Amino acid sequence: MKKKNIVIIGGASGIGKEIALHYAADKHQVAVADINKQSLDQLVVESGQGTLIPLEADASSWESIELLAEQIKKRFGTIHTLIYSAGITKSISFFEMDWGVWQKTMAVNLHGLFYSIKFIYPLIERGGSIVIIGSGSAITGTGGGIQYTASKGGAFGLMRSLVQELGNNHININVVAPRVIESDMLDILYPTEQSKAELKKAIPIGRLGTPIDVCQAVKYLSSEEGKYVHGQILLLDGGRTYKSVL
Template identity: 75%
Template sequence: MTVKNILIIGGASGIGKEIALRFAKEGHQVAVADINKQTLTQMVMDSGHHNLVPFEVDASCWESVASLANEIKKRFGFLHILVYSAGITKSVKFLDIDWATWNKTMAVNLHGLFYSIKFCQPILEQGGSIIIIGSGSAITGTGGGIHYAASKGGAFGLMRSLVTELGKNNININVVAPRVIESDMLKSLYPTEQSKQSLTKEIPIGRFGTPSDVFHAVNYLSSAKGKYVHGQILLLDGGRTYKQSL
């Protein structure tokens, strides 16, 4: 097995944590970056993986991401895989969204993605992979609020605009767009058992997705088998988005 250098931004919890732990378990060198230092430190300690290296970063801050890229270069030299999993949302109705909520959502979900690719792309080796953890909300416009859907939709456009430029260096870039994945974010949006049961009925496959489902998609897209997949959005939703009503 070829050991890969992997950076997961937003990797201390939820989907990002699962991806980081799974790659580390497989023996890869995994840099896990997150804004929550306490959660990050605890995650690394609990994992027992010596190849899981913590880095504190504020993805919404230009200088912080630039510094992270410099530290990664010093520690690993180069990257094989960049995964951007940082994301926030707050369930607020359109007319109730204030500037702070809109701005913070865009800063983390979209601006941080741009900063991360901009500063990390120079240390991605030829043949590397960039995987963006997006959301089915960008397709449906539902779930998480208009600010969340708009930020994730922006990620789709950013990804597509980079296809030609990154392709020149044989770097493939794709979005994995989960919908209804078991996570803290899902719990905040659907806090009651009744709301969860109602949601499950809308999913043809009959269950919520798991962080493990997302990992398998990321693993494929960043592997040799997935290298010809470039500039695509992989929707993970159990069939919910395009189900037919009988």
């Protein structure tokens, strides 16, 4: 198996963390960028791998991501896969929404995605991949608040535009759109065991998703076998979204 240089933005916790640990376990060189130094340090300990490189960066900052790209270039020269997993949410209604919550969510979930691709895309080798961790909420309009669904919908549109403009550069770009994945973010939206049990009843496959489910999809889309998959949104939800029409 060819060893790759992988960059994960927002990879010190949640889904991004699981992806980082899987790639590191396979002995790939994995640069994990995150704003939380404590979580980065813990990730390095958990990985036990010399192939995992922690880098502090603020996904919501143009300057921080530009500096991150310079660090990655010095460390790797080129990379094979960019994974954008940074994301935040807050359970809040439309009428309770204030500018601060809206702006911060957009800054991390959408602006940071643009910054990351803007600065890191030139480092991706021919035949490489970009995988964006989106959300099924952008399809349904539910879960995470209006600011979250809007930001994730923006990620869908950005991906489609990039495919049109950059699609002939032999770098495939796709979105993995999870719903109801066991994570810190799910705990925010469904804080009790009872709420999770009710949620599980609405999933035809009969269980919540796991970060490993998302990881396997990401690995496929960035593999040689997944190279012809381009410009797609892969919904991972156990059948929940289209339950009423099954």
